Amino acid sequence: MSLKSLKSQLRGPxxxxxxxxxxxxxxxxxALFFSFRVLTRGLQSY
Incomplete structure (x- = not known):
């Protein structure tokens, strides 16, 4: 098995x-950005 065929086989997965x-x-x-925005919005409303 040559190196080229091995490389082409590995490329897919x-x-x-x-x-x-x-x-x-x-x-x-x-998710991090969304939770951060919700946190800051919650702090501002209080």
Whole structure:
């Protein structure tokens, strides 16, 4: 098995994993930002 075929085989799963990681990161950032906004809004209303 040559190195080139190994690289092309690895590209698919690793790309999917990378995409999933990016989506997870974006969702975490969004949740963090949203909770922070709710917190600040709650503090302002008091």
């Amino acid at each position: 690793s790309l999917g994993l990378f995409a999933a990681l990016c989506v997870c990161l974006v969702l975490n950032l969004g």
